[in-house]
Amino acid sequence: MESPKRVKPYTRPTGERRGLLLVYTGDGKGKSTAAFGLALRAHGRGLKVRIFQFIKHQGARFGEHRAFSALGIPVEGLGDGFTWKSLDLDHSAALAREGWERARVALLSGEWDLVVLDEATYPVRYGWIPLEEFLEVLRVRPEHVHVVVTGRDAPEELLHLADTVTEMRKVKHAFDQGIPAQAGMEH
Amino acid sequence: MESPKRVKPYTRPTGERRGLLLVYTGDGKGKSTAAFGLALRAHGRGLKVRIFQFIKHQGARFGEHRAFSALGIPVEGLGDGFTWKSLDLDHSAALAREGWERARVALLSGEWDLVVLDEATYPVRYGWIPLEEFLEVLRVRPEHVHVVVTGRDAPEELLHLADTVTEMRKVKHAFDQGIPAQAGMEH
Structure with missing residues (x-):
């Protein structure tokens, strides 16, 4: 007699250990820095961390990059430093898709315990990364993989899928009071 | 003839380089992690960073501590892990005052370019650190010193004094959906 089809073995109750999807959105400061702080914490716990930055360009060497490289955490700038002042949107779009x-490959490989998709809401909002594809990759990723997505205007569907959502709300910003960005603090 | 009393030498116009006071408050996730991310960025820029944690106890070894110690950033746990369940409030209060x-000494010394006062709003709210004294130290600190204060319910007067305030607003939290805290992500 053939043994019955293997049933799914006992797994710990849902939630004991599972990859979380966190979203930091809103117009306030602290979205990316919170993601970096989390990367630091996760790294300190022995998790394998990888960071993709969708706006920062490849050669960007901000303070956090230097520190991450000292820790051996890979940070990849995928963009061209795109802002609303960009002259070549087609180029920005192509870079975002390549990135x-x-x-996507890193998320699905299961090799990384935490993947940070910094400022990923923008290419999604601009339509450079199809929202449905973005969500689908998050849905089907290996279940131990934590993901942090940052950026303003996170789409409703992403918030719906997320486990934890924080809105960073700007109450007050130095820049609005005529204080220019300070090295080491804002870049 | 004696030379005239030295006048203050030319300094760059206010705002070119000055220490910022940042506050991360609100009930959402990401306040401390944003402060840690900022510490990382500042460190990467060569700033001297020191972190005081008003709730975490001395021996706490969370993920961020391991990473900070790898980077050589001093982190001091000042509290006794106080929560609303603490049994000995007098002890917690005394620790907070010592911390x-x-x-205070570190802030006023000018030796540190960035001082993080993590979860400092709580001992201020509980009255363990007098609000007026707390604000006064921030007001008279050397002008190059950046300060980040985190914690819920930041007093109005602190928000008023701050250069940048972000409210981390909880939109959704995994814990509310029955998902327990995940090592490496939340501690």
Whole structure:
């Protein structure tokens, strides 16, 4: 007699250990820095961390990059420093799609315990990364993989899928009071 | 003839380089992690960073501590892990006052470019650190010193004094959906 089809073995109750999807959105400061702080914490706990930055360009060397490289955490700038002042949107869009391809592979590989998709809401909002594809990758990723997505205007569907959502709300910003960005604090 | 009393030498216009006071408050996740991310960025820029944690106890070894110690950033747990369940409030209060004394010295010394006062709003709210004294130290600190204060319910007067205030607003939290805290992500 053939043994019955293997049933799914006992697994710990849902939630004991599972990858979380966290979203930091809103117009306030602290979205990316919170993601970096989390990366630091996770790294300190022995998790394998990888960071993709969808706006920062490849060669960007901000303070956090230097510190992450000292810790051996890979940070990849995928963008071209795109802002609303960009002159070549087609180029920005192509870069975002290439970058997303790399992030997608990393997410699905299961090799990384925490993947940070910094400022990923923008290419999604601009339509450079199709929202449905973005969500689908998050849905089907290996279940131990934690993901942090940052950026303003996170789409409703992403908030719905997320486990934890924080809105960073700007109450007050130094820049609005004429204080220019300070090295080491804002870049 | 004696030379005239030295006048203050030319300094760059206010705002070119000055220490910022940042506050991360609100009931959402990401307040401390944003402060840690900022510490990381500042460290990467060569700033001297020191972190005081008003609730975490001395021996706490969370993920961020391991990473900070790898980077050589001093982190001091000042509290006794106080929560609303603490049995000995007098002890917690005394620890907070001692800790504040150390933080005060560090802030005023000018030796540190960035001082993080993590979860400092709580001992201020509980009256363990007098609000007026707390604000006064922030007001008279050397002008290059950046300060980040985190914690819920930041007093109005602190928000008023701050250069940048972000409210981390909880939109959704995994814990509310029955998902327990995940090592490496939340501690």
